[in-house]
Each structure stands twice: as C-alpha cells, then as structure tokens.
Amino acid sequence: TYSQYRHYMQKEIFEQPCAIQNTIAGRLQSDFIDLSELGENINILFSKVQHVQIIACGTSYHSAMISRFWLEKLANLPCDIEIASEFRYRELVVRPGSLLITISQSGETADTLAALRLTKNYSGYLGSLTICNTEHSTLVRESDFALITYAGSEISVASTKTFTAQLTLMLILITYIARIRGMEHVIFHQIIRTIEKLPRSIEQILSLEKEIKILANKFIHKKHALFLGRGSLLPIAMEGALKLKETAYIHAEAYAAGELKHGPLALINDDIPVIVIVANDYLINKVKSNIEEVHARGGKLYIFAEQNTGFIQCKNINITLLPKTEPIIAPIIYAVPMQMLAYYIAVVKGNNVDQPRHLAKSVTVE
Ligand code: F6R
Numbered sequence: 619t620y621s622q623y624r625h626y627m628q629k630e631i632f633e634q635p636c637a638i639q640n641t642i643a644g645r646l647q648s649d650f651i652d653l654s655e656l657g658e659n660i661n662i663l664f665s666k667v668q669h670v671q672i673i674a675c676g677t678s679y680h681s682a683m684i685s686r687f688w689l690e691k692l693a694n695l696p697c698d699i700e701i702a703s704e705f706r707y708r709e710l711v712v713r714p715g716s717l718l719i720t721i722s723q724s725g726e727t728a729d730t731l732a733a734l735r736l737t738k739n740y741s742g743y744l745g746s747l748t749i750c751n752t753e754h755s756t757l758v759r760e761s762d763f764a765l766i767t768y769a770g771s772e773i774s775v776a777s778t779k780t781f782t783a784q785l786t787l788m789l790i791l792i793t794y795i796a797r798i799r800g801m802e803h804v805i806f807h808q809i810i811r812t813i814e815k816l817p818r819s820i821e822q823i824l825s826l827e828k829e830i831k832i833l834a835n836k837f838i839h840k841k842h843a844l845f846l847g848r849g850s851l852l853p854i855a856m857e858g859a860l861k862l863k864e865t866a867y868i869h870a871e872a873y874a875a876g877e878l879k880h881g882p883l884a885l886i887n888d889d890i891p892v893i894v895i896v897a898n899d900y901l902i903n904k905v906k907s908n909i910e911e912v913h914a915r916g917g918k919l920y921i922f923a924e925q926n927t928g929f930i931q932c933k934n935i936n937i938t939l940l941p942k943t944e945p946i947i948a949p950i951i952y953a954v955p956m957q958m959l960a961y962y963i964a965v966v967k968g969n970n971v972d973q974p975r976h977l978a979k980s981v982t983v984e
Pocket residue numbers: 675676677678679721722723724725726727730775776777778860861864980981
C-alpha cells in the first residue's frame with residue numbers, strides 16, 4: 619500500500635519487480651516469445667526490416683539509446699535514434715525498409731506524436747510501432763502496432779518503473795526480431811532465461827536502499843555532479859543525471875567515460891562528485907583507466923560496480939557493490955540504484971519529489 623512509502627516515486631521504484639513481471643507475463647514463454655498480439659503478418663514485416671528509427675523524449679529516449687545497442691548486438695540491425703523535438707524539424711531522409719518505433723510512457727507527448735505523424739507523409743517506412751504504458755493513448759491509436767508496458771499508472775513526474783518496463787519490453791521485442799532473422803537457438807534461450815531473472819535481480823538491487831540513503835547525505839550541498847558510463851551503461855549515466863537534475867535540483871552531466879580527456883577532465887576537483895556505473899563486460903578495463911584519470915586529479919569517485927571486479931574503497935573512492943549481473947540486462951538493473959540515489963538526495967533536501975518545480979507529467983504542448 620502507498621502508506622508504506624513517503625512518495626509515489628519511492629513506491630514506483632519499489633514496484634519495479636512487479637511492473638516488469640506484468641510486462642513479461644504472457645509474452646515470455648519457456649522456450650519461445652509470444653507476440654501474437656501484433657497480428658499474424660508481423661513476422662513477414664520483421665523479416666523485411668533493414669533499419670530501425672527510434673524516436674522518443676527524455677527518459678524514454680534513454681530507452682531508445684539502449685535499444686539501439688541491443689538491436690545492433692542481437693539482431694545485427696542498423697538503428698538511428700533521435701529526440702522527437704529535433705527529428706520533427708529535420709529534413710527526413712528515409713532509409714529503405716525502415717521500421718519506426720516510438721517509446722513513451724504517456725502516449726501523449728506532443729513532439730513524439732508530431733514525429734509519428736510526420737513519418738506518415740513518407741512512403742519509405744514499413745510501419746510504425748509504439749512501446750507505450752498507456753493503452754488508450756493517442757500514440758497507441760495512431761501507430762500501426764503497439765506493445766503495452768504493463769507498469770501500471772505512474773504518478774511521480776520522474777519516470778522510474780515505466781523506464782525499466784520499456785527496456786524489458788524492448789529487449790523482448792528485439793530478441794523476437796533477432797530470432798526471426800536467424801539468431802541461434804542456444805543464444806535465444808539464454809536471453810529468455812536472463813529476462814526471466816529480471817524481477818528477482820531488481821528485488822536484490824532494491825535491498826541497497828539503506829546504503830544508498832546514507833550515500834545521499836554526501837550530495838546535499840553539491841551544486842554539480844558528473845556521471846560516467848560506457849557502452850550500454852552510458853544511457854544509464856544519462857538517466858542518472860536526468861533524475862538528479864529533475865528531483866534533486868543538482869546540475870548533473872553525463873559523459874561517455876572515454877570522452878573525459880577531450881574536455882571535461884578540466885572540471886575535476888574534490889567538490890564535484892563523479893559517479894561511475896561499471897558493467898562487468900568487455901569495457902571494464904577501459905572504464906578502470908578512465909577512473910584512474912579522475913582519481914589522479916583528485917576527483918571524488920562514487921563507483922557502482924559488480925562484486926569481485928577489483929575495485930578498492932579508499933579515501934576518494936566510494937564503492938557501492940552490485941550483485942552479479944548478465945551484461946545484456948545490466949542497463950535495466952543498474953538504472954535502479956541511479957533512481958534511488960536521486961530520490962534520496964531529493965528527500966534529504968526536502969524537495970517536492972513527486973512534483974518537481976516547473977515540470978509536468980505529460981508534455982502535451984510543444
Ligand atoms: C523524466 C521524464 C521525462 C519523460 C519525457 C517523455 O523522468 O519523465 O523526461 O520521459 O517527458 O515522456 P513520455 O515517455 O510520456 O513520452
């Protein structure tokens with residue numbers, strides 16, 4: 619019940635195992651994926667796709683970024699992503715066999731809708747599909763196909779459970795498309811097994827609440843923060859920075875860790891916390907050397923990394939240990955500590971967490 623929680627944002631963070639379970643239910647079977655809700659001709663359409671264009675805004679755009687990573691890796695499909703407010707005012711050059719995907723919690727975001735409507739004037743698109751949390755929304759009505767994230771209604775202005783539900787559904791969809799296009803049986807099954815584990819893995823992450831609450835106190839007087847990530851976790855660094863800005867009112871910027879030495883390294887001092895999200899994948903050693911670059915210049919590091927990856931706590935390095943995670947779902951799971959961190963900083967600062975100043979839940983005007 620809500621009374622257990624102080625804010626909707628907290629409740630919605632804690633509802634994520636359930637939101638994901640509801641989004642998986644019926645779609646993920648023991649040895650296949652059921653997307654028959656898309657109609658019987660969908661496999662023909664998916665086998666024709668040569669390019670995917672994803673359009674979204676804000677947090678939903680971060681889902682698009684991670685989806686591109688999966689589309690390339692699992693389905694070997696080229697993908698372009700863009701924020702709707704830019705896409706709609708560019709001269710469109712449509713690639714042959716392009717599938718348009720929009721991602722939205724509300725299904726009413728003006729720019730995303732306008733982008734969808736714009737593409738209808740071009741014959742090059744194979745069709746439009748929306749990943750949306752609101753079944754009876756304009757975006758769902760106007761798209762050729764829709765997949766609903768069953769995260770339940772989200773009251774807090776800052777999106778949390780709808781983000782991880784979007785990601786889960788995108789991973790299911792992309793794995794489905796990849797299988798049609800020749801993904802090996804063994805890998806297909808491995809991914810199904812991995813997705814099934816998501817609700818449980820997120821439950822484990824939620825048990826970091828106390829630790830993150832304590833960490834939050836170190837941020838209350840900070841004016842700036844830098845988030846670093848690489849690969850599929852760069853969008854999670856961006857999502858962490860967005861959550862921190864909108865709920866805790868701390869200026870935060872996310873950077874691809876490899877870009878540090880091209881400019882932002884000049885900012886490093888002991889007053890700007892540097893939050894690094896590390897996946898235990900092929901990029902781990904690269905991230906480690908980026909961490910060293912910050913450390914050597916006196917930066918204060920807050921590292922979120924898996925156990926047994928060799929990070930050592932010291933004066934300027936705080937480590938939050940995360941449970942062992944398959945790299946493919948790391949972005950979904952690692953989003954959660956970022957949400958919790960922003961939430962608890964906002965709480966200690968006494969902000970109006972669910973209704974941040976100047977913001978609206980649904981951005982229905984341009
Ligand atoms: C941030 C947030 C916004 C929305 C954006 C798109 O926490 O909630 O950035 O993600 O306004 O909204 P939807 O997903 O409804 O299209």
